[in-house]
Amino acid sequence: xxxxxxxxxxxxxxxxxxxxxxxxxxxxxxxxxxxxxxxxxxxxxxxxxxxxxxxxxxxxxxxxxxxxxxxxxxxxxxxxxxxxxxxxxxxxxxxxxxxxxxxxxxxxxxxxxxxxxxxxxxxxxxxxxxxxxxxxxxxxxxxxxxxxxxxxxxxxxxxxxxxxxxxxxxxxxxxxxxxxxxxxxxxxxxxxxxxxxxxxxxxxxxxxxxxxxxxxxxxxxxxxxxxxxxxxxxxxxxxxxxxxxxxxxxxxxxxxxxxxxxxxxxxxxxxxxxxxxxxxxxxxxxxxxxxxxxxxxxxxxxxxxxx
Amino acid sequence: xxxxxxxxxxxxxxxxxxxxxxxxxxxxxxxxxxxxxxxxxxxxxxxxxxxxxxxxxxxxxxxxxxxxxxxxxxxxxxxxxxxxxxxxxxxxxxxxxxxxxxxxxxxxxxxxxxxxxxxxxxxxxxxxxxxxxxxxxxxxxxxxxxxxxxxxxxxxxxxxxxxxxxxxxxxxxxxxxxxxxxxxxxxxxxxxxxxxxxxxxxxxxxxxxxxxxxxxxxxxxxxxxxxxxxxxxxxxxxxxxxxxxxxxxxxxxxxxxxxxxxxxxxxxxxxxxxxxxxxxxxxxxxxxxxxxxxxxxxxxxxxxxxxxxxxxxxxxxxxxxxxxxxxxxxxxxxxxxxxxxxxxxxxxxxxxxxxxxxxxxxxxxxxxxxxxxxxxxxxxxxxxxxxxxxxxxxxxxxxxxxxxxxxxxxxxxxxxxxxxxxxxxxxxxxx
Numbered sequence: 014x015x016x017x018x019x020x021x022x023x024x025x026x027x028x029x030x031x032x033x034x035x036x037x038x039x040x041x042x043x044x045x046x047x048x049x050x051x052x053x054x055x056x057x058x059x060x061x062x063x064x065x066x067x068x069x070x071x072x073x074x075x076x077x078x079x080x081x082x083x084x085x086x087x088x089x090x091x092x093x094x095x096x097x098x099x100x101x102x103x104x105x106x107x108x109x110x111x112x113x114x115x116x117x118x119x120x121x122x123x124x125x126x127x128x129x130x131x132x133x134x135x136x137x138x139x140x141x142x143x144x145x146x147x148x149x150x151x152x153x154x155x156x157x158x159x160x161x162x163x164x165x166x167x168x169x170x171x172x173x174x175x176x177x178x179x180x181x182x183x184x185x186x187x188x189x190x191x192x193x194x195x196x197x198x199x200x201x202x203x204x205x206x207x208x209x210x211x212x213x214x215x216x217x218x219x220x221x222x223x224x225x226x227x228x229x230x231x232x233x234x235x236x237x238x239x240x241x242x243x244x245x246x247x248x249x250x251x252x253x254x255x256x257x258x259x260x261x262x263x264x265x266x267x268x269x270x271x272x273x274x275x276x277x278x279x280x281x282x283x284x285x286x287x288x289x290x291x292x293x294x295x296x297x298x299x300x301x302x303x304x305x306x307x308x309x310x311x312x313x314x315x316x317x318x319x320x
Numbered sequence: 321x322x323x324x325x326x327x328x329x330x331x332x333x334x335x336x337x338x339x340x341x342x343x344x345x346x347x348x349x350x351x352x353x354x355x356x357x358x359x360x361x362x363x364x365x366x367x368x369x370x371x372x373x374x375x376x377x378x379x380x381x382x383x384x385x386x387x388x389x390x391x392x393x394x395x396x397x398x399x400x401x402x403x404x405x406x407x408x409x410x411x412x413x414x415x416x417x418x419x420x421x422x423x424x425x426x427x428x429x430x431x432x433x434x435x436x437x438x439x440x441x442x443x444x445x446x447x448x449x450x451x452x453x454x455x456x457x458x459x460x461x462x463x464x465x466x467x468x469x470x471x472x473x474x475x476x477x478x479x480x481x482x483x484x485x486x487x488x489x490x491x492x493x494x495x496x497x498x499x500x501x502x503x504x505x506x507x508x509x510x511x512x513x514x515x516x517x518x519x520x521x522x523x524x525x526x527x528x529x530x531x532x533x534x535x536x537x538x539x540x541x542x543x544x545x546x547x548x549x550x551x552x553x554x555x556x557x558x559x560x561x562x563x564x565x566x567x568x569x570x571x572x573x574x575x576x577x578x579x580x581x582x583x584x585x586x587x588x589x590x591x592x593x594x595x596x597x598x599x600x601x602x603x604x605x606x607x608x609x610x611x612x613x614x615x616x617x618x619x620x621x622x623x624x625x626x627x628x629x630x631x632x633x634x635x636x637x638x639x640x641x642x643x644x645x646x647x648x649x650x651x652x653x654x655x656x657x658x659x660x661x662x663x664x665x666x667x668x669x670x671x672x673x674x675x676x677x678x679x680x681x682x683x684x685x686x687x688x689x690x691x692x693x694x695x696x697x698x699x700x701x702x703x704x705x706x707x708x709x710x711x712x713x714x715x716x717x718x719x720x721x722x723x724x725x726x727x728x729x730x731x732x733x734x735x736x737x738x739x740x741x742x743x744x745x746x747x748x749x750x751x
Binding site for chain 1: 398401402405408409411429430432433434435437521522571572573574575578713714716717720721723724725726727728745748749
């Protein structure tokens, strides 16, 4: 069905008529020109400058070209490797958890018999409206030694003494993952929810008549129908996680040690915390670009979008 | 065909117009930069602490013998660092302040990264009037760029009531080593149930305090060579740090406000810190009379003294229009006015490093909050003893490496290996 939809949305024009259109639509191209000039000026030009910058090194404004030195330096830089592996841990744990939770919520909320749907939807979507910094600061206090989470766990006698959420390497990572999941699950859920509204109810009815259980309905109807959206959200989430900054900066400041350091935060440190080396910082930022391209390609391949 | 040509011309014209507009925009920028030679009527200054350095600037504005239109802008210290870095590296001095406060441990990084951005102010005041250890971090290649502000001299602030309950007096805390401090801490925890100290596991400030008391730093005298693996004071500082964590009297904090809350709420018994923490301690009026200051503990080794430095900052003038005005203002107040320093001490508790001011009345005054202790004169006496070290360029880069290795050390990694690994990492990172 999704294939049918896609084909319908493609322009039906043949090659010949595309050529004619090109000639006929100078005015149309004019409109594009302005946008294209804007994009070139504000996107491509900085990207090229950043690429050039990534081949330079030096303190502050004393930059000079060093060839591939910065890229070689990456491989022997333990802080970078720590940041990279932390980011991958976030990615591998957080994205699947969030996607599954978002699917779960959206299926629950799509139930025709559910009351107060609007309220629940808003409640789950609400975290996305909050400012990144504001919620990160609140999480920091929630998970502090004297924080609400510890109080809660102590009162329920789940733990006997307060946990050092933010100063234990593993717990700090968990805190970050919990925070991002809280913030972004609702956002992804909205995508699924809107996709679910387009799924024909008659398919579920037919499946029910054929004796399919709810689980079977979910795995054989809902998931395949949502596949393009799941792909889209997982790419968006992957990109988002690779760029993770605000939460780490505000909740743990990369610590303890560099147990929660993300790549973006390392870029920040290289530029502003240490003696500024914008060249190397640009190199690290290009690593994110390369990773995003690679991961997106893999996701397309795995999701089997064969066209 | 003609029809198309007409269209093409149209396209061409639009393109030309677009480029003209863009070109006009950029030349506009260039013009305003070139025009910047005229004197501004307003001098701006950036600082970060409204109770401390901003308050000091306010007093300086009052004390200035001439009229000045000084606008003081409060920015968090991190924001100042960030804004300076982005502004100065862009090459445009637009939006930069005339006067900026920079922490001493960061100063060299700025001076060397942006060699033309700062205005040498050595001719405006007499550098001999200032504590010697402040001059090295604030100058470069023989030129004085910074006007030294506060000392950052450290002291061991402690709750007299808690310590008394555990059976300790001022004398028991005077000129002790960190080992003795840890023993006292265990005792205090056992007898009063209060934690001894509040630490942020991400911030190795206390390690820096410890090693400077023995005249050592993360780098050698030249400010470049990484000095971790054979650094005896650093090794001892790590051991002390671990002993503290293991003694179970550390209340963890994860940011500044939690750190302040830890002692304002009465949860911890001591605060080993730079003297600039005094106003924050005094802010909790209900604890008046319950605090005292002892000299900072020292490392248990030859050459270590009971005096060290934490933080401390200096004023810099940026090389932009208004620089002479700004430099004259600083020189007339922070650079030479002894009376002004008395006000500074009385009103904000800010202790400068201007030596002639130490003879003034205010420096000898007794502080009621600290049960009549002559806090200021104690601090200025300790200031004289602070060993001078070259902070170099890479304090914070090395510290992040050390903070990571500290975690490994706390988890049980061998100390030799910890320091060797940190050394190797730092060397590879700081080429």
